[in-house]
Amino acid sequence: MTPTTLAAGAAAAAASSPPEVPLGTTLVFAGLLVGLVLCLAFEEKIHAKKSLIAGVFAVVSLFLGDALGLLPVGDVVNIWGQHLHLPVWLQGVDWPVIGIILGSSLFVDVTSGSGLFTWIAVKLTKASGGDPYKLLWSYGVMTVVFSAVLNNVTAMIIVGSLTAVSLDKLDRRDKLLGFLLTEGLLTNVGGLLTLISSVPNIIVGTTAGISFMRFFYVAAPFVVVATVVTILIAAKQFGIRRLGDDAEKAAARALVEGFDENEGLTSKAFFTFSAVMTLTFIVCIAGASALPVLSDLGMAFVACAFAVIMLVRYKSEVDRFYRAVDWDLLGFFVGLFIVINVMEHAQVLALIGAGLQHVLALGDLLGSGVLLVASAGFSSVTDNIPLAAMLAKILGGLGTPGDSPFWWSVIFGANLGGNITPIGSASTLVAVTIIHKNKLPMTFAGFVKVAVPYALVQLALATVYVLVFLR
Amino acid sequence: MTRIDQFESVFRAASKPRYAPGDVRLDRILVVTDLDGEAGRRYTARIMAFLGGVAGIDSAEWTELHGEAETVGALLEAVQNHRPDLVCTYRNLHSGSFRWPYTLGDHAAVLTQVTDAPVLLLPRPDDDALDEALKNTDRVMAITDHLAGDARLVDHALAFTRPGGTLTLAHVEDDGVFERYLDVIGKIPEIDTDTARELIAARLLKEPRDYVDSIRSALTDAGVTVTDEVIMGHQLSAYRALVDKQGIDLLVLNTKDDDQLAMHGLAYPLAVELRRVPMLML
Numbered sequence: 001m002t003p004t005t006l007a008a009g010a011a012a013a014a015a016s017s018p019p020e021v022p023l024g025t026t027l028v029f030a031g032l033l034v035g036l037v038l039c040l041a042f043e044e045k046i047h048a049k050k051s052l053i054a055g056v057f058a059v060v061s062l063f064l065g066d067a068l069g070l071l072p073v074g075d076v077v078n079i080w081g082q083h084l085h086l087p088v089w090l091q092g093v094d095w096p097v098i099g100i101i102l103g104s105s106l107f108v109d110v111t112s113g114s115g116l117f118t119w120i121a122v123k124l125t126k127a128s129g130g131d132p133y134k135l136l137w138s139y140g141v142m143t144v145v146f147s148a149v150l151n152n153v154t155a156m157i158i159v160g161s162l163t164a165v166s167l168d169k170l171d172r173r174d175k176l177l178g179f180l181l182t183e184g185l186l187t188n189v190g191g192l193l194t195l196i197s198s199v200p201n202i203i204v205g206t207t208a209g210i211s212f213m214r215f216f217y218v219a220a221p222f223v224v225v226a227t228v229v230t231i232l233i234a235a236k237q238f239g240i241r242r243l244g245d246d247a248e249k250a251a252a253r254a255l256v257e258g259f260d261e262n263e264g265l266t267s268k269a270f271f272t273f274s275a276v277m278t279l280t281f282i283v284c285i286a287g288a289s290a291l292p293v294l295s296d297l298g299m300a301f302v303a304c305a306f307a308v309i310m311l312v313r314y315k316s317e318v319d320r321f322y323r324a325v326d327w328d329l330l331g332f333f334v335g336l337f338i339v340i341n342v343m344e345h346a347q348v349l350a351l352i353g354a355g356l357q358h359v360l361a362l363g364d365l366l367g368s369g370v371l372l373v374a375s376a377g378f379s380s381v382t383d384n385i386p387l388a389a390m391l392a393k394i395l396g397g398l399g400t401p402g403d404s405p406f407w408w409s410v411i412f413g414a415n416l417g418g419n420i421t422p423i424g425s426a427s428t429l430v431a432v433t434i435i436h437k438n439k440l441p442m443t444f445a446g447f448v449k450v451a452v453p454y455a456l457v458q459l460a461l462a463t464v465y466v467l468v469f470l471r
Numbered sequence: 472m473t474r475i476d477q478f479e480s481v482f483r484a485a486s487k488p489r490y491a492p493g494d495v496r497l498d499r500i501l502v503v504t505d506l507d508g509e510a511g512r513r514y515t516a517r518i519m520a521f522l523g524g525v526a527g528i529d530s531a532e533w534t535e536l537h538g539e540a541e542t543v544g545a546l547l548e549a550v551q552n553h554r555p556d557l558v559c560t561y562r563n564l565h566s567g568s569f570r571w572p573y574t575l576g577d578h579a580a581v582l583t584q585v586t587d588a589p590v591l592l593l594p595r596p597d598d599d600a601l602d603e604a605l606k607n608t609d610r611v612m613a614i615t616d617h618l619a620g621d622a623r624l625v626d627h628a629l630a631f632t633r634p635g636g637t638l639t640l641a642h643v644e645d646d647g648v649f650e651r652y653l654d655v656i657g658k659i660p661e662i663d664t665d666t667a668r669e670l671i672a673a674r675l676l677k678e679p680r681d682y683v684d685s686i687r688s689a690l691t692d693a694g695v696t697v698t699d700e701v702i703m704g705h706q707l708s709a710y711r712a713l714v715d716k717q718g719i720d721l722l723v724l725n726t727k728d729d730d731q732l733a734m735h736g737l738a739y740p741l742a743v744e745l746r747r748v749p750m751l752m753l
Contacts, residue, residue: 118481154474161478169486254491260681263485324474434475 019069021347029346032061036339041382044423050383051328054335061342062089070345092341093334094389097202099300102330104196106307107281108150109324110314112158114274115264117146121162122261130170130252133235133242136179139163140231143183144223147190148197149282152427156187160434169255177440178238181447182230184431185454188418189226191427192219192411196285196299199333200388200414207392208400208407211289212299218408222465226458233454270313281306333385340389344397353394360398360406364471368405369463375413376459380420388414405470412462419455422447487678488620490686492693495630497527501555501588503536503546503578505565506596511537514596518559521593521605521749524633531556541565543581550586558582559591562746575742583726583738583752589627590726592742592750600747606720609636613723614710616737618642618679618701621725625686627753628723634694639717640686641700642679643709649675676701706737707744714748723751 036057043050065071066088075083076091111117124142128134139159146155163179191198195205195215205215234240243249265271284291284306288299311318343349359374360367378387391410400406418425422432422444428451435442502518504511515535522528534553540546550558563576574580575592583590594604613628615621618640625640632638649672657664683699690697700713714722722745728735742750 115481118478118485122482122485157474157478161475162482165479165482165486254489258487258489260485260487263487264481430475437475 018072018345021070021345025068025070026347026351029061029064029343030348030351032057032064033339033343033348036336037382037386040386049328049332051331051335054332054339058089058335058338058342061339065342065345071342072345089338089341092344093337094203094206096206096298096300097199097337098330098333099298100196100202100303101199101333102325103300103303103305103307104151105325106321107277107303107310108154109321110307110310111274111278112154113266113314114270115262115266116271116274116278117150117158118162118264119261119271121158122259122263125162125166126256126259126261128256129249130256131243131249132170132172132175132240135166135170136182136235136240137231139179139183140186140227140234143186144190144193144227147187147427148193148223149278152187152191152198152425153430155190156184156427156430156434159183160431164434164438166256166259169258170252173438175238175240176438177435177442178234178240180431180435180438180440181450182234182238184428185234185419185451185458186227186230187427187431188415188425189223189230189458191425192226192415193223194219194285196303198415199385201411203385203388204392204407204411204414206299207396208404209402210407212286216286218470219411221469222412222462225465226461229457229461230454233457273313274310277306277310336386336389340386340393343390344393349390349394349397352390353398356391356394357398360400364405365467368409368466368471371406372409372413372463372466373459375410376417376420376455379414379417380424380455382423384414384418384425405466408466408470412466413459416455416458416462419451419458420448421451484674487681487685488622490622490625490682490689492629492689493622493626495626497525497531497556497630499534499553499555500528500531500557500559501534501536501550501553503540503549503558503560503564504538504596505541506537508537510596511535515559517601517605518591518593521607522631523607525608525631527630543577546578546582547585550582550588555588557591558586558588559593561593561595562742563595572743572746575739579742580739590752592752594747594749598747604720604747604749607636608633608721610639610717610719611636611721611723612639612641612714612717612719614641614643614713614741615725616643616645616706619682624723624725624753627751629690629693629695631721631723631751632695637696637698638690639698639700639713639719640679640683641710641713642676642702643700643706643713644672644675644703645706646703647705649703672703676703707740710737710741711745714745719748721749721751724753726752 036053039046039048039053039057040050043053062071066073071088073088076086077083121142124138125135128138139162143155143159146158160180160183163183164176167173167176167179192201193216195201195210195212201215243252281302284294284302285299288294288302294302311321314321340349359370362370375387375391388410395406395410418428422428432442432447502511502515504514506514512535515533519528519533534555536549540549560579560582562579563574564578566576566578579590579592594601598604608631611628611632613624615624618624628638628640653664653668656662656667679701680699683697683701687697702709713719722741724738724741726735726738738752742752
């Protein structure tokens, strides 16, 4: 929560107490929340984009909330006592989260234009010598690292498209399905590595006050183990083995040597600049909570500032990068935060929180496990972002300490749940899109059949990890 | 999912064929003429002199068929029996139609399509350009409209270039086809025509140029100079202009097309029209 909204809350509390909300009213708003979640789960069926769904529910919730006198309408006061006119519907939006996502997306998009990530991807391909087994490890690790540093959708797009091209070149199209599924499943593992690797991490992590470095220290051991286990199972299941004789190895090496890592480079200077900026970006994001000035301005400032610096390279054509921003996603977040804010005032979150307290009352051991599995189950059928946003708000409202395992249960569950179904996360959806683009057969049920064992192993590892090491 | 396509495009572009030199064996050479014995042997001697300096020529086993194999069937049978690595002959064999220079004649046309062996198509013995044409193979030009990845064409062109000579790799993109597609693109609102023109043209020429670069780096110690002519133009006139401009001694081109029985696209008109330049037809 920002100083402004804190002050606003304090000012509102000083002016008047929140109104008593009748249970019937709370249930009506709870119905709206259920409606939102159902619409998001069936967005493909109703042919509506997330931003529009969330926008419609935000409009209805705000209108009803204000009509019933549930919203703290009025100016907000900052820490210097200055009154600011900030409409009530904007106060509920978690702008730092929006800033991180917008800034990071722009930064990654512009940096991609330098050819940096494709250069790394091609270099790793060549380093594998075209051996399918080494390639699986290279692409698996690359998926995890790219998911962590960029975002899981971009990681899947880069690694997935390279996989299709390189296996085609190596005449190994029979292994393409296995590679793409493994990479899809690893995006959500890699999405756990840092605080900014996925949206649930950003939302839950910032609410819990988990610093970038602490997040990394806690998540990294699990990510390493889950990655290794996933790749080993995939290699066995899809029959991806080392090349046998020297002739095969030489032929494969000759083929991958045909890749030119410099093909995508627009300019050497911009390439070097992008590499330096990417490293600096990671350092600044990692140190945002400790570095002077940055600790005041936060990670959203860091992300947006780096995006602006990178955009200077394309100063006369920045609009093409603006067009590439996922405005549907950002609009969805704004709408979602507004809805959740109204739900808070309508005591819906308190109601859910009361139910959740029964789970938390099971104790750190059982409570964490149940919360993790439930979060995963919910995330597998609908977007994990509303879940993360709602649970973060509820756990925060219940005064859950920052070092509680419950936060990690939500983070692990929300991320790994995306591996159970193809609609569980945007990156697995991208994996399925690439699979279909390459004319490989893969139905919804087919994906679930293949993915569930992996998801169960990963969830089991996560549960053990949270219960044993984070309790 | 335009971003998937964007990255796939980058990786497809990064996946380039690289030239690796291959062996061209010239152990058995078959000379086929419709001359009588003595004239035929003189013609063979001129071919030997023309190819002097080409690796393996001196130690090759030469077989001559002068005035024999009058029918196409007999010629093919002879080729099958001898299994040559190279067949040397000329246009309008066993035919008087050489006076009307519009065809190659049955023998040469069928020979290039049926046998695996390259056919060295030379000017006829009675052609007044013979002396000029059969000097040496100092300047050899490989021509194609799809150079990238065509190692066999390059291998043969290289094998027939005398040490110290010049190997020119010519790739002409047909501007007629290009303009036809651009004309269609110009009628599609979703595609920016100027951008398409610029990017497609650049990409069409970049691929053969990249391949030429890999050939150059592979042939640094080969003892020949490698030059290139990668351009857009009207193919027939462009190749003719290049041959004239560079005074080419030997033209190397593909004649087979997996999709058809007839000779590959431009090979036939080139073989018919460029009658004064020796051609190695693969």
